[in-house]
Amino acid sequence: MNRVTRTAQRWVVFAVAVGLWELVTQLAKAAEAEKSFFFPPPSEIALTAKDLWFSSAFGDHIVPGISRMLGGWALAGVIGIALGILLGRSRRAMAYLGAVFNFLRSIPPPLLVPFFVAAVGPTNMQFPTIVFGAIWPVLLNTVDGARGVDATKVETARVFRLSRAQWTFGVVLPSALPKVFAGLRLSLSIALILMVISELIGSANGIGNQLVRAQRDYEPTAMWAWIVLLGVLGYLFNTLLLVLERRALAWQPRHSLETQALATGG
Amino acid sequence: MNMLEVDGLGHTYKGKDGSHTAIDGLDFTVGAGELVCVVGPSGCGKSTLLRTIAGLIRPSRGTVSLHGNKVDGVPSDLAVVFQDYSRSLFPWLSVTRNVEFPLRTLSRTEREARAVEALAAVGLSTAGKKYPWQLSGGMQQRVAIARALAYRPSLLLMDEPFASVDAQTRFELEDLLLRIRREQDTTVLLVTHDIDESVYLGDRVLVLSKSPATVVAHLDVPLGPVRDQITTRASDDFVELRAKVAGLLQGAPVTVR
Numbered sequence A: 001m002n003r004v005t006r007t008a009q010r011w012v013v014f015a016v017a018v019g020l021w022e023l024v025t026q027l028a029k030a031a032e033a034e035k036s037f038f039f040p041p042p043s044e045i046a047l048t049a050k051d052l053w054f055s056s057a058f059g060d061h062i063v064p065g066i067s068r069m070l071g072g073w074a075l076a077g078v079i080g081i082a083l084g085i086l087l088g089r090s091r092r093a094m095a096y097l098g099a100v101f102n103f104l105r106s107i108p109p110p111l112l113v114p115f116f117v118a119a120v121g122p123t124n125m126q127f128p129t130i131v132f133g134a135i136w137p138v139l140l141n142t143v144d145g146a147r148g149v150d151a152t153k154v155e156t157a158r159v160f161r162l163s164r165a166q167w168t169f170g171v172v173l174p175s176a177l178p179k180v181f182a183g184l185r186l187s188l189s190i191a192l193i194l195m196v197i198s199e200l201i202g203s204a205n206g207i208g209n210q211l212v213r214a215q216r217d218y219e220p221t222a223m224w225a226w227i228v229l230l231g232v233l234g235y236l237f238n239t240l241l242l243v244l245e246r247r248a249l250a251w252q253p254r255h256s257l258e259t260q261a262l263a264t265g266g
Numbered sequence B: 001m002n003m004l005e006v007d008g009l010g011h012t013y014k015g016k017d018g019s020h021t022a023i024d025g026l027d028f029t030v031g032a033g034e035l036v037c038v039v040g041p042s043g044c045g046k047s048t049l050l051r052t053i054a055g056l057i058r059p060s061r062g063t064v065s066l067h068g069n070k071v072d073g074v075p076s077d078l079a080v081v082f083q084d085y086s087r088s089l090f091p092w093l094s095v096t097r098n099v100e101f102p103l104r105t106l107s108r109t110e111r112e113a114r115a116v117e118a119l120a121a122v123g124l125s126t127a128g129k130k131y132p133w134q135l136s137g138g139m140q141q142r143v144a145i146a147r148a149l150a151y152r153p154s155l156l157l158m159d160e161p162f163a164s165v166d167a168q169t170r171f172e173l174e175d176l177l178l179r180i181r182r183e184q185d186t187t188v189l190l191v192t193h194d195i196d197e198s199v200y201l202g203d204r205v206l207v208l209s210k211s212p213a214t215v216v217a218h219l220d221v222p223l224g225p226v227r228d229q230i231t232t233r234a235s236d237d238f239v240e241l242r243a244k245v246a247g248l249l250q251g252a253p254v255t256v257r
Helices: A003-030 A042-053 A057-088 A093-106 A109-120 A126-147 A151-159 A164-200 A207-216 A220-248 A254-263 B046-053 B095-100 B108-121 B137-150 B167-184 B195-201 B236-250 B252-256
Strands: B002-015 B018-031 B035-039 B061-066 B078-081 B155-159 B188-192 B204-208 B215-220
Touching: A003 A042, A042 A057, A042 A220, A057 A093, A057 A126, A057 A164, A057 A207, A057 A220, A093 A126, A109 A126, A109 A164, A126 A164, A151 A164, A151 B078, A164 A207, A164 A220, A207 A220, B002 B046, B018 B046, B018 B061, B018 B215, B035 B046, B035 B167, B035 B195, B046 B155, B046 B188, B078 B137, B095 B108, B095 B137, B108 B137, B108 B167, B137 B167, B167 B188, B167 B195, B188 B195, B195 B236, B204 B236, B215 B236
Parallel strands: B035 B188, B035 B204, B078 B155, B155 B188
Antiparallel strands: B002 B018, B002 B061, B204 B215
16 A cells, blocks of 8 residues: 555545534534534634634743643653663562552542642642653553563673663663653653643643633634644644654564554554 | 583572472583583473573582683673574664674774674674564574674583574574584583484583483594584484483483482
């Protein structure tokens, strides 16, 4: 199958769905159906989105929102990978910490918002909320990956007297990398969710902030425009991460990559 | 000169459900440039023996000395070729990088030169840029052998190195090993459960008993340095020796007396 047909195949259902949506909402609008005000046609959403996204809101709200999300996710990634490698190769660490981590991970991350509002104040709590929520999938996946270095590789490393740096960055990290990326992808979607949710409350700017404002101002089309933006951002970042992953894991046989992407919702 | 001296070597694993003695009272030597095969029944402790010699396991009793130095931890001039080549190689490194990886103390040019030389010795000069999974099993084991050769060990240990490849490939790799040690004068200790292989490859064969493994017999193999899969295996000496080893393995308890 060539590239064009594959792209067409990927987008055909999406295009049909949007078309149907347009049809139904236009009909509802023409019939002045109850609540049709809250369901503007996609074409109207698109026009509003174009105005909103490329206005001053871009610098005032979209950039701050994305920075929080990516910054929080990156920090969670760095801490998660470093700690995960360390703990994953320790014989006892996870015996002590496993239960604590699983408990903390089990707390639905959005519920941390009230805590961080109280602890650091409503205007500063977005970043720590994102970091704390996004760290668990990377951390636990990295631990899992680092633990999974097989016995033969451990013995090979010992026989050839590899240095500590070679062992950590040349053996453990690459062994864990497929799982690390699976964790990073989960964390990315959590970071997106937490970015919006944390911005709904107390934030002076951001996409969530604008979403709430549109709701208060009774502007459903603007609300939809922000919701669509979140979808676009989620899709975009996930795609970029997949490209990065394919490069970093280029040494893997192709089929195993695609199975993993499917399994983790990539 | 003795490259390897094993003296009163024994190892007992202590577990929750009692202890298990894998090897006991092993005494033997391997001279420089010799290829010695250790053959024994499955599960007799061959792997334990190899791991104590490599310094991966600290033995409960006895000593291992490599050119006169007592082994305590993995010696710097020892290499191992493991049975499971697909796990022993690093799949994220190309073939050349796999071979170069353990040579971190050398300069870049020297590393490259050693890799080129070692890959040529195993007949993989053109595969350097490939990843291990792109190669057949036999070729992957050649990469593992090249990696060990590039390390230039005083002693090369091989743990059932050809047990995971098909028969045809095994013959090729056996001949490759014989050629390499003729050319490079490598000292090799090879552990196998395959009687024919031990006789075909070895200058000497050490026959081990069932667990706990002790040395039942040292046999010299008078087949000369150049061997051939068809004529050597059909020769009287070969047939007689393989029968002798098989008898020793089957009748191990009787021989101990």
